[in-house]
């Protein structure tokens with residue numbers, strides 16, 4: 001069952017469009033700087049997440065593992081990560097903890113990319129011992145703990161009990177030899193839960209907001225179920241979730257913005273909201289389906305070059321300069337954030 005689900009997720013992530021809700025980034029505008037005072041060569045994309053140095057801020061997010069049939073895809077993703085210097089997460093390793101026969105579908109990622117930055121991945125119900133084993137399985141540099149209540153409820157075979165997760169994440173963070181990253185998978189994280197996750201000891205939060213891959217829609221398609229539009233479009237838009245989470249993060253906990261990041265401009269806006277990195281999943285799947293590895297690497301490099309273009313055009317030399325550049329927030333996102341007690345006018349001022 002679990003193995004065919006992995007294949008279904010890949011199939012439907014290719015077949016279904018993003019959304020239907022938007023990621024919200026259209027409400028966010030960076031302000032052009034006609035005197036950037038920088039040369040192209042001055043702009044650098046290096047950054048860091050949870051104390052781990054990244055050569056650039058685009059992470060390949062958790063996608064797959066757990067079935068022999070997906071080993072090839074994981075090998076291709078690992079090759080893409082190696083050639084582009086991207087950090088990469090594997091999909092949920094629960095399958096391999098239950099059935100060691102499928103460990104290799106995850107380990108292949110470390111074999112292909114022995115020196116790359118790799119994130120392990122488990123659900124929030126995992127035990128601390130399982131977390132330690134998942135990290136050891138692939139020699140991971142960090143561990144992602146995914147939160148996916150909306151997806152589970154949309155699955156007939158999904159979990160129905162989400163109690164005790166926060167305490168469990170605290171126990172995992174205390175036992176884990178590498179930093180723990182909490183992540184949503186497409187419904188977003190609000191500021192209250194972000195603050196609780198910080199108290200639980202996570203070192204980074206991946207917002208996984210709505211507007212990109214939609215696991216409720218994917219699960220509905222898998223089971224040929226007709227879900228009401230309200231259920232399908234549930235979640236916090238990615239850009240709004242990024243601001244909510246950033247509003248409560250202390251300096252020692254990093255923001256990763258994810259969920260429907262599709263363009264270099266959206267990625268730079270995400271970093272201007274305080275993200276130390278962005279993470280993408282479906283685009284990596286689509287890239288490897290539609291293009292050769294060489295073409296995929298070229299696409300990725302062009303994406304990074306476009307990010308540098310926008311950084312130069314707002315006068316940001318480094319990723320860490322972006323949260324000081326002016327950014328205007330309008331529309332539904334402004335109303336939402338103001339209602340939630342966040343001063344959006346502050347973002348529009350240089351220096352902030």
Ligand SMILES: Cc1cc2nc3c(=O)[nH]c(=O)nc-3n(C[C@H](O)[C@H](O)[C@H](O)COP(=O)(O)O)c2cc1C
Nearest residue numbers: 009013061062091092146185212213260280281282
């Ligand atoms: C085919 C596929 C499988 C995924 N499997 C996992 C998973 O096992 N664990 C996890 O934490 N997230 C998983 N995700 C979610 C992504 O890591 C990411 O949070 C989500 O897709 C939003 O990013 P995107 O809009 O760029 O795709 C998966 C995504 C895709 C497309």
